[in-house]
Amino acid sequence: MPEISRIKDKYYIQTTSSIVDPYRITLKDGDLFGIFDRYGDILQTGKNEQGLYYNGMRFLSYYELSVNDDRPLYLSSNVDEDNILMSIDLANPDFLSGNRLVIKKDSIHIMRSRFLSEGQCLECIRIKNFCQESISFNLEISVDADFKDIFEIRGIKRKKRGTLFKPHYKDGILELSYKGLDSLKRSTKMKFVRTPDTVTGGNITYNICLEPRATESIFITTICTYNNSEKKEKDFKGTLFRIRKGIKEKKKYCTDIYTSNEQFNETIKRSLSDINMMLTKTESGFYPYGGIPWYCTPFGRDGIITALECLWINPLIARGVLRYLASFQAEDTNRETLAEPGKMLHEIRGGEMAALKEIPFGLYYGSVDSTPLFIILAGHYWRRTGDTGLIRKIWKNIERGLLWIDRYGDIDKDGFIEYIPDKKGLRNQGWKDSEDSIFHKNGSLANGPIALCEVQSYVYAAKREAAILSHIVGKKDLSQKLLKEAENLKNKFDKVFWDNKLQCYILALDGNKKPCRVLTSNAGHTLFTGIAKHERALKVADNLISDKMFSGWGIRTLASDDLLYNPMSYHNGSVWPHDNAIIAYGLASYGYKEHFLKVFSGIFDTSLFMEFQRLPELFCGFHRRNGTAPTLYPTACSPQTWASGSILFMLQASLGMSFKADEQKIIFDNPMLPEFLNYIYLKNLIVTRDKNVDLLIKRYDEDVTIEVQRKTADITVEIIK
Numbered sequence: 001m002p003e004i005s006r007i008k009d010k011y012y013i014q015t016t017s018s019i020v021d022p023y024r025i026t027l028k029d030g031d032l033f034g035i036f037d038r039y040g041d042i043l044q045t046g047k048n049e050q051g052l053y054y055n056g057m058r059f060l061s062y063y064e065l066s067v068n069d070d071r072p073l074y075l076s077s078n079v080d081e082d083n084i085l086m087s088i089d090l091a092n093p094d095f096l097s098g099n100r101l102v103i104k105k106d107s108i109h110i111m112r113s114r115f116l117s118e119g120q121c122l123e124c125i126r127i128k129n130f131c132q133e134s135i136s137f138n139l140e141i142s143v144d145a146d147f148k149d150i151f152e153i154r155g156i157k158r159k160k161r162g163t164l165f166k167p168h169y170k171d172g173i174l175e176l177s178y179k180g181l182d183s184l185k186r187s188t189k190m191k192f193v194r195t196p197d198t199v200t201g202g203n204i205t206y207n208i209c210l211e212p213r214a215t216e217s218i219f220i221t222t223i224c225t226y227n228n229s230e231k232k233e234k235d236f237k238g239t240l241f242r243i244r245k246g247i248k249e250k251k252k253y254c255t256d257i258y259t260s261n262e263q264f265n266e267t268i269k270r271s272l273s274d275i276n277m278m279l280t281k282t283e284s285g286f287y288p289y290g291g292i293p294w295y296c297t298p299f300g301r302d303g304i305i306t307a308l309e310c311l312w313i314n315p316l317i318a319r320g321v322l323r324y325l326a327s328f329q330a331e332d333t334n335r336e337t338l339a340e341p342g343k344m345l346h347e348i349r350g351g352e353m354a355a356l357k358e359i360p361f362g363l364y365y366g367s368v369d370s371t372p373l374f375i376i377l378a379g380h381y382w383r384r385t386g387d388t389g390l391i392r393k394i395w396k397n398i399e400r401g402l403l404w405i406d407r408y409g410d411i412d413k414d415g416f417i418e419y420i421p422d423k424k425g426l427r428n429q430g431w432k433d434s435e436d437s438i439f440h441k442n443g444s445l446a447n448g449p450i451a452l453c454e455v456q457s458y459v460y461a462a463k464r465e466a467a468i469l470s471h472i473v474g475k476k477d478l479s480q481k482l483l484k485e486a487e488n489l490k491n492k493f494d495k496v497f498w499d500n501k502l503q504c505y506i507l508a509l510d511g512n513k514k515p516c517r518v519l520t521s522n523a524g525h526t527l528f529t530g531i532a533k534h535e536r537a538l539k540v541a542d543n544l545i546s547d548k549m550f551s552g553w554g555i556r557t558l559a560s561d562d563l564l565y566n567p568m569s570y571h572n573g574s575v576w577p578h579d580n581a582i583i584a585y586g587l588a589s590y591g592y593k594e595h596f597l598k599v600f601s602g603i604f605d606t607s608l609f610m611e612f613q614r615l616p617e618l619f620c621g622f623h624r625r626n627g628t629a630p631t632l633y634p635t636a637c638s639p640q641t642w643a644s645g646s647i648l649f650m651l652q653a654s655l656g657m658s659f660k661a662d663e664q665k666i667i668f669d670n671p672m673l674p675e676f677l678n679y680i681y682l683k684n685l686i687v688t689r690d691k692n693v694d695l696l697i698k699r700y701d702e703d704v705t706i707e708v709q710r711k712t713a714d715i716t717v718e719i720i721k
Helices: 150-154 236-251 262-278 300-310 315-327 370-385 388-393 395-409 453-472 476-497 521-529 534-544 577-589 593-608 646-655
Strands: 025-029 032-036 051-054 057-060 062-067 073-079 086-091 095-097 100-103 108-117 120-129 135-144 168-170 173-179 185-192 198-200 203-210 215-226 256-259 279-282 285-288 657-660 665-669 679-688 691-700 703-711 716-720
Touching (some): 025 262, 051 215, 057 215, 120 135, 135 173, 203 215, 262 279, 262 646, 300 370, 370 453, 370 657, 388 395, 521 534, 534 577, 577 646, 665 679
Parallel strands (some): 665 716
Antiparallel strands (some): 025 032, 062 135, 135 203, 173 185, 198 203, 256 679, 679 691
């Protein structure tokens, strides 16, 4: 009987096999990233995701090291704390000649060191002989490149591909190349400092001869290029030194966080290093790309939320995000890309399929919430930095965003903003953008135009933020108008979206204004923005930490008693760290201490069970069981930038920390610390560009004290209890 596919989502990430080895090593620099196995190899097993990727395409799909035709013995592998250098320790297996042992196992140490820089992958293979006699053996490296678009790897079948050329070797350079249907020739060039002894196709062989205790280092540079463009080959040691120096310079503008809990410190370190790795330099400043492997590109919503999460420790990220998104704000209407005047982008994609418009995501505006979130970020950024200059520069973008909300966002002029499902792109255009994420209690999918619960709350917050910014740029009448509109929206939202039976806000309204009466985490975002009235807020909070919503590790996206609940689904029962962070921030702002600490503790506990203590994009929503780790989601991105920022955001919420940079003031509003933190030391907390402070925050039972250890002049620390 033929298999019948029930998956209608064209951009669903297919999973046809389990991960053979869940341990993987990820590196990224700019638009180049690599996913390697624990040996440092690239093998197409399991999910078929390993590879070296550049601008949305895979430039290496196979890369395996062997010794005398055998795979080495694995010893260890790691990435340094700055996510720059991966190091792999390997040893030789027993080498036999017939039944005779020629070289005993563990006699040869092989260390692979690798990092990425400006479109190049630099590797050093260091070999040392620990035998008491001379040895000879072959070191083989086998490579291949399929030049597949990331969407092909996700599961899309293409009707036609370009021309894949056979490997070509000349003058110490092995070239793998492909000419796409977009007429671009993409090449992977491997340059060898020591000339290989033999090269056959994609197979490289070195004859290694070593005296006792002798070492040899083989340097290989893999360069990703277009149309035979030349890139100067980089020096391994010199380039690594410059990268590390650059990281030190970047850290000068970021707050250092130390706590009493070493495990929490490790989670924070990993979060910060992952965010730094995902920051990508653009003409507008640094922009946090989404996640590896599927979303390693600029996303509007993801970038904004990451910037909000990191704003208190590194406001430069928000500055880059605001400038970048402003430069791509839509000016015209385009039905193919969903662009409308004033709208902020959803994503930008490179790669062959985007260039040929086989996918609509080259420059795509299918996001209903990026525009209000942009305005929210602008307001938060100004309070954090007092940077009136940037606000004046992007004021026209803010005004156009407000105009989009009222003119284009509110499709049927009912006072709420909606989206029409895109047949060629994303059916759903909120943060839960999978095909089946917006539905009714009976399980039927909602038809458009769809008005999402959390999006209305973003609009409320956006108008309040814009009211403050309007006042700053001298438009006091507009400021009053926006405040009135926000208050009217709050009242109307409460009347239409509150459901007495659920004792919570509904998920959405469909095109017929029929409510989607399902209990979801979306309602929690109303606490973050403040649109939830106080008489409703506690009921929302209680629902979110009830057994049907809270798994023990975090708040699920959907209640466990709902018809479509599935703890293994992408949006209908899983747990997302960034979603929990936004909700936790709202819980703290409403003063729901116990609710907040439950969520904060659950997400932190989750990090302890994750590889490198790295929070993934999402994990399954199964109920927490004693002695059992959270259940991984098979195709989750890791790292995922807004997941990395979630612990930082919850830490800020725990401290009740906010800023009035124009008054050079830091405010701690009813600060609290969970039981797993006795103290926090914040070093170099920047208030304005040239003014900073060091703070020691201690917990005494239910109370918290804040001591100023050092500060530059004129900084005020205000504590509200």
